[in-house]
Amino acid sequence: MKRHSKQRELIMKSLKKLDHPTAAEIHDDIKLEYPKISLGTVYRNLSELADSKIILRLPSSDGADRFDWNTDEHFHAHCTVCGKVFDLFGLLPREAVDSLDKAVEEHTGLSVSSREISFKGICKDCAKNKNFQ
Amino acid sequence: MKRHSKQRELIMKSLKKLDHPTAAEIHDDIKLEYPKISLGTVYRNLSELADSKIILRLPSSDGADRFDWNTDEHFHAHCTVCGKVFDLFGLLPREAVDSLDKAVEEHTGLSVSSREISFKGICKDCAKNKNFQ
DNA sequence: AGTGATAATAGGAACTATTACTATTTATAG
DNA sequence: CTATAAATAGTAATAGTTCCTATTATCACT
Numbered sequence A, B: 001m002k003r004h005s006k007q008r009e010l011i012m013k014s015l016k017k018l019d020h021p022t023a024a025e026i027h028d029d030i031k032l033e034y035p036k037i038s039l040g041t042v043y044r045n046l047s048e049l050a051d052s053k054i055i056l057r058l059p060s061s062d063g064a065d066r067f068d069w070n071t072d073e074h075f076h077a078h079c080t081v082c083g084k085v086f087d088l089f090g091l092l093p094r095e096a097v098d099s100l101d102k103a104v105e106e107h108t109g110l111s112v113s114s115r116e117i118s119f120k121g122i123c124k125d126c127a128k129n130k131n132f133q
Numbered sequence C: 001a002g003t004g005a006t007a008a009t010a011g012g013a014a015c016t017a018t019t020a021c022t023a024t025t026t027a028t029a030g
Numbered sequence D: 001c002t003a004t005a006a007a008t009a010g011t012a013a014t015a016g017t018t019c020c021t022a023t024t025a026t027c028a029c030t
Helices: A006-018 A023-031 A039-051 A094-108 A124-129 B006-018 B023-031 B039-051 B094-108 B124-129
Strands: A056-058 A066-068 A074-079 A085-089 A111-122 B056-058 B066-068 B075-079 B085-088 B111-122
Touching: A006 A023, A006 A039, A023 A039, A039 A056, A066 A085, A074 B094, A085 B094, A094 A111, A094 B075, A094 B085, A094 B111, A111 B094, B006 B023, B006 B039, B023 B039, B039 B056, B066 B085, B094 B111
Parallel strands: A074 A111, B075 B111
Antiparallel strands: A056 A066, A074 A085, A111 B111, B056 B066, B075 B085
């Protein structure tokens, strides 16, 4: 990531527009105005941006990973039916997270570099539309 | 899961023996004494057992999912280098988890059915052996 | 502006974890 | 013992992601 590229610029723009999109969703969106962008380019840029902590990767156990342009400390809730992601700011104060990290390091000897704190359930819309079972 | 099977019995035995194994690790282990077991059978049984809450699925963002025979409420720390999983009992008391769920439901309208609270870092052994970078 | 070094891309092949399919085997109720 | 249908083995198929390579684009230095 030493050089600028039109593609990376479009990826950042799309990421901010789309609300926790997947790589494929970003790719589809960009193709509308720049049809020759490659899916591999989207994946590579998202991974590099996440590695550089410029964006956040939201790992998903079932479907595809999603991405978040907002790197302020916050957690997420995932709808298991439609995949939508909800932001949770200020749920766990910073001091609480720090003390959890410390407890983990004492119990396991593992030096914590990141946490994965997310909630799963069925969102209001999916519950209303009975999009499940 | 209405009928007993030799294969499911071996899967449970291997799961308890192996310390948070993946489906492939269980398959490899069982093949030693029962070579004709199919990997599909291992996956199907693990999924059914997890759906029935008899065992726990530990989703992994990078590699393969791991499984835990102990369904008591506890969280996990994952070494990002070797994949080893450490148990964390009593880190977050039940009441804390319940109140987090409640806060999430109030903020998002999503009805929480499960949480994913795990920590990532480099374990003592990998740090010592410099198995990284 | 021109040029050389090399970073980044497009497009497709390859890979990994997992699920689906189907003919065969096996468990178990009666 | 036998009929029914659950479970399996083996393989094909799928989804998400990474890898590979020839080509294109960026940018530091003229």
